[in-house]
Amino acid sequence: MNKINSACALCENKNCFIQKLPSQRLSWVDAKKYTVCFPKDQNIFWENAEVNGIHFIKNGKVKVFSSGLNKKDKVVRLAGDGHIIGHRGYGAEQYPVSAATLSESTICFIDNGSLYELFMTNPVFTYTMMMFYSQELRKSEQRAKYNSQMSSKERIIAALLYAKETFGYSQTDLNAQILNVYLTRSEIASIADTTAEEVSRTLTILESEKHILKKGRNIQLLNEKKLLDLIRDYGIYDNADS
Amino acid sequence: MNKINSACALCENKNCFIQKLPSQRLSWVDAKKYTVCFPKDQNIFWENAEVNGIHFIKNGKVKVFSSGLNKKDKVVRLAGDGHIIGHRGYGAEQYPVSAATLSESTICFIDNGSLYELFMTNPVFTYTMMMFYSQELRKSEQRAKYNSQMSSKERIIAALLYAKETFGYSQTDLNAQILNVYLTRSEIASIADTTAEEVSRTLTILESEKHILKKGRNIQLLNEKKLLDLIRDYGIYDNADS
DNA sequence: AAAAAGTGATGACTAATGTCATATATTAAA
DNA sequence: TTTAATATATGACATTAGTCATCACTTTTT
Numbered sequence: 156m157n158k159i160n161s162a163c164a165l166c167e168n169k170n171c172f173i174q175k176l177p178s179q180r181l182s183w184v185d186a187k188k189y190t191v192c193f194p195k196d197q198n199i200f201w202e203n204a205e206v207n208g209i210h211f212i213k214n215g216k217v218k219v220f221s222s223g224l225n226k227k228d229k230v231v232r233l234a235g236d237g238h239i240i241g242h243r244g245y246g247a248e249q250y251p252v253s254a255a256t257l258s259e260s261t262i263c264f265i266d267n268g269s270l271y272e273l274f275m276t277n278p279v280f281t282y283t284m285m286m287f288y289s290q291e292l293r294k295s296e297q298r299a300k301y302n303s304q305m306s307s308k309e310r311i312i313a314a315l316l317y318a319k320e321t322f323g324y325s326q327t328d329l330n331a332q333i334l335n336v337y338l339t340r341s342e343i344a345s346i347a348d349t350t351a352e353e354v355s356r357t358l359t360i361l362e363s364e365k366h367i368l369k370k371g372r373n374i375q376l377l378n379e380k381k382l383l384d385l386i387r388d389y390g391i392y393d394n395a396d397s
Numbered sequence: 398m399n400k401i402n403s404a405c406a407l408c409e410n411k412n413c414f415i416q417k418l419p420s421q422r423l424s425w426v427d428a429k430k431y432t433v434c435f436p437k438d439q440n441i442f443w444e445n446a447e448v449n450g451i452h453f454i455k456n457g458k459v460k461v462f463s464s465g466l467n468k469k470d471k472v473v474r475l476a477g478d479g480h481i482i483g484h485r486g487y488g489a490e491q492y493p494v495s496a497a498t499l500s501e502s503t504i505c506f507i508d509n510g511s512l513y514e515l516f517m518t519n520p521v522f523t524y525t526m527m528m529f530y531s532q533e534l535r536k537s538e539q540r541a542k543y544n545s546q547m548s549s550k551e552r553i554i555a556a557l558l559y560a561k562e563t564f565g566y567s568q569t570d571l572n573a574q575i576l577n578v579y580l581t582r583s584e585i586a587s588i589a590d591t592t593a594e595e596v597s598r599t600l601t602i603l604e605s606e607k608h609i610l611k612k613g614r615n616i617q618l619l620n621e622k623k624l625l626d627l628i629r630d631y632g633i634y635d636n637a638d639s
Numbered sequence: 640a641a642a643a644a645g646t647g648a649t650g651a652c653t654a655a656t657g658t659c660a661t662a663t664a665t666t667a668a669a
Numbered sequence: 670t671t672t673a674a675t676a677t678a679t680g681a682c683a684t685t686a687g688t689c690a691t692c693a694c695t696t697t698t699t
Contacts (some may be wrong), residue, residue: 173634200687221538223546226478242536246528251535274527282516282523287487288530294464295486295537297472298542303590304465307686340647348545350687357650372646391623549656582677592657597678614665614676643698653688664677668671 159261160301168213170237173263175283176264176273187269192261199240199254199262205245208266213235215260216322216336219243220345221252226227230345233321233336242288245270257336291321301386302348307385311357315367316382317346325373332376401503402432410455412479415505417525418515429511434503441482441496448486454478457502458564458578460484462587463494472587475499475563475578481578484530487512488543501579509612543591543628551628553599557609557616558624559588567615574618 163173163181173184190213193199199210202221217240219232231252234240244250245267265273274281302310318334325333340351340358347354358374361367365383368375376382398587405415405423415426432455435441441452444463459482461474473494476482486492487509497536507515516523544552560576567575582593589596600616603609608624610617 174497221542223542229542229545231542242531243538246531247535251539271524274524278517278520278523281520281527282513285516285523285530287529288527288534289488292530292534292537293489295534295541296485297493299537299541300463300465300473302470302541302544303471339645351647352649352688353686395667581675593677594658594679595656597676601678641699644696646695648693649691651688651690653686655685655687656683657685658681659672660679660681662678662680662691664675666673666674666675 159192160185163188164215166213168237170240171211171213171263172237172287173211173265173282176234176277176280180277183256184265184269184273188266189266190261191264192259193256195197195256195258197256198254200250202251202253203249206241206247206250206267208241208264209239209245209270210241210254211263211265211378212238212240213261213263215262216257217254217260217262218257218342219252219254227341228345230342233346235313238321239287242291243362257338305386307347307349307353308357308360310349310380311354312345312361312366313386314343314347315376316386317381318343319376319379331369331370332379334374334376337372401434402427402430408455410479412525413505414456414479414481414526414529415507418519418522426511426515429507431449431506431508432503433506435498436502437498437500439498441498441502442486442492444493444495445491448483448489450483450506450510451481451487451512452483452496452574453505453507454480454482455503455505457504458499459496459502460499460502460584461494461496462525466614469583470587471590472584475560475588477563477565480563481529484533499580515593547590547628548592549595550599550602552591553596554603554608554624555583555628556589557618557622558565558628560585561618561621573612574621575612576616576618579614586635 163171163184164178166174168174173181173188176184193215199217212234214236217228217234217238219234220228220230221239222228234254240254240262241250249299273286301313305313315334318336318338319332321332322336324333325335340354344351344354358367358369362369366377366385368377385386405413405426406420408416410416415423415430418426437459441459454476456478459476459480460472461476461482462470462472464470476496482496483492485494485504495525543555547555557576560578560580561574564576564578567573567577580588582596584598586593600609600611604611608619608627610619
């Protein structure tokens with residue numbers, strides 16, 4: 156967790172939201188931001204903690220989740236390079252969710268005050284940010300819709316494709332389409348709104364149907380298009396863009 | 398559907414978002430907006446139609462819904478006086494949802510171009526709007542969370558309380574807490590992510606438990622607090638504000 | 640290497656809730 | 670008013686998916 160600030164202008168991550176600011180503004184951000192490298196499986200912020208700003212993922216893998224009372228945690232979102240986290244809390248007193256790293260991750264933080272200054276002086280930036288929220292809202296409700304209409308099997312497939320969408324395939328073995336993230340059965344279950352047992356069973360079925368291959372802790376998607384076809388009726392990826 | 402424009406400055410609805418603009422800006426809006434009175438059960442906009450702007454409910458009752466393929470429509474949101482509709486679509490090509498009136502409603506419309514001008518020249522307005530989106534996102538995910546953790550009975554109670562939250566009680570009989578909106582069993586089911594039959598059954602049970610009273614087409618909440626207690630564990634109304 | 644902790648797979652069982660069928664109200668239309 | 674159309678209530682049944690229990694397999698710790 157060392158502070159490792161560097162100049163936004165030189166940042167290799169051009170998907171970052173901050174890059175949408177006028178370039179002369181970037182050095183101002185450099186002075187305000189706070190960049191930290193988190194090891195794997197570390198909380199970035201906690202549900203119900205005070206909201207102090209927004210986090211920008213320079214690189215890494217993050218899950219955003221909220222805790223049910225009796226039941227297990229619910230993974231609300233996966234986020235990777237260039238994505239924002241903590242924006243759900245922005246404008247509220249406390250975070251409605253927690254965030255934790257799924258792998259070592261470098262994350263930049265900008266505090267509320269600095270953000271407000273940016274928002275007040277850069278209408279296009281603010282507008283872009285607002286459009287991002289609008290899009291997130293659409294996605295959230297899209298997901299709510301298919302959660303209520305899909306079978307557990309379909310939701311599990313959707314969760315696998317979502318993980319692929321967010322983190323892509325492993326770069327070590329480019330030909331094999333191996334998900335570039337390790338998620339426990341419980342975590343997949345949580346994304347897919349079901350139980351770990353159901354995920355185990357379903358993955359076994361999907362493997363027997365030659366849709367996936369379980370490779371140790373990792374999952375290979377043998378035919379992404381076919382998987383997509385199994386759930387396409389719901390129009391999930393119609394307005395996908397992240 | 399007559400155009401019935403009037404001055405925003407004189408509008409009795411002070412909850413409207415437009416009222417957050419500097420007062421000298423309101424007459425500018427007057428020239429741009431388009432106010433229409435819709436009869437009951439009329440579509441305001443359609444899913445997949447081109448998005449041309451945002452609608453502001455001056456007064457009335459509206460449901461926002463999206464159509465599943467095989468299954469029935471899903472009610473995404475209820476909206477009343479002062480609420481915005483169509484903001485989900487803003488920034489996208491097409492509306493992800495439809496909106497229809499549940500009662501006669503007067504609705505003001507502002508086109509994309511005018512909105513953009515407002516957003517570029519009124520940072521506080523834009524910021525407020527962004528915070529609204531942020532809040533809607535929190536609510537949407539809060540709802541997704543409890544949809545996945547509550548029983549159907551609890552979700553139906555939550556739907557009733559949501560209708561109360563949005564439209565309040567009937568003004569004709571102030572002492573009786575009669576929901577100020579008529580929703581079919583199917584519509585309630587759609588809000589509560591269940592079936593019309595389950596709603597019928599559950600309402601009968603809730604009546605036998607003296608929590609509600611079915612009065613013809615309307616529903617009376619006999620003890621709102623008790624109903625709230627039945628679902629409070631989920632923290633649904635913790636950050637409620639609409 | 641052995642032990643312990645965590646994770647995954649799978650069978651048996653249960654409970655919740657969706658589906659279907661039918662009867663009954665209620666509202667709208669003829 | 671009669672008829673038709675729509676909405677609601679309720680029973681019987683089917684099915685999905687959750688729960689519990691057990692075993693096997695991995696990874697980490699000692």
